[in-house]
Amino acid sequence: MEVILREHVDNLGRRGDIVKVAEGYARNYLLPRKLALAVTNNNKRQIDREKKLAEVRDAEERSQADAIAQRLSALEIEIARRVGEHETLYGSVTSADIAQALQGKGFEVDKRKIQLPDPLKALGETTVPVKIHRDVTAHVKVKVVPDNA
Numbered sequence: 001m002e003v004i005l006r007e008h009v010d011n012l013g014r015r016g017d018i019v020k021v022a023e024g025y026a027r028n029y030l031l032p033r034k035l036a037l038a039v040t041n042n043n044k045r046q047i048d049r050e051k052k053l054a055e056v057r058d059a060e061e062r063s064q065a066d067a068i069a070q071r072l073s074a075l076e077i078e079i080a081r082r083v084g085e086h087e088t089l090y091g092s093v094t095s096a097d098i099a100q101a102l103q104g105k106g107f108e109v110d111k112r113k114i115q116l117p118d119p120l121k122a123l124g125e126t127t128v129p130v131k132i133h134r135d136v137t138a139h140v141k142v143k144v145v146p147d148n149a
Contacts, residue, residue, distance in 0.1 A: 001020070001023045003026050003031075003039065004038075004044065006037060006050065009035055062135060065135075065136040072140050073140070075102075075107075075140055076143060081145075082147045083147070095111045095119075098128060113132070123145065126144070128141075
């Protein structure tokens with residue numbers, strides 16, 4: 001079944017694209033959530049109008065995301081953890097810990113937007129990518145230090 005996407009759908013396509021999907025996927029997921037429309041001439045015209053409005057909105061969102069990414073890239077986060085005898089961490093630093101530290105600095109970032117492949121299990125400095133917008137990724141310096149308490 002062919003559908004026209006009304007919104008950007010990960011691993012499928014961008015707004016306005018005509019894509020071929022399984023009938024069940026379209027009927028049970030895309031159409032009820034208003035992410036896509038069936039391919040007709042009227043729907044093509046409607047999507048063209050929506051696309052023009054969306055391009056303006058996307059440009060504004062992207063400029064805001066660039067500004068946030070610039071501020072995040074200049075930021076350095078310090079997270080203190082208990083360490084053992086040989087400078088090994090008792091626990092690890094996860095994306096939830098990084099999101100909480102960012103919240104303390106005044107940035108509301110969802111932990112799922114922090115692209116940390118594996119939890120940090122060693123002391124030191126690491127650069128962690130944070131996806132702000134689908135086209136904008138910021139890199140935050142995370143420093144894991146020993147807890148003195």
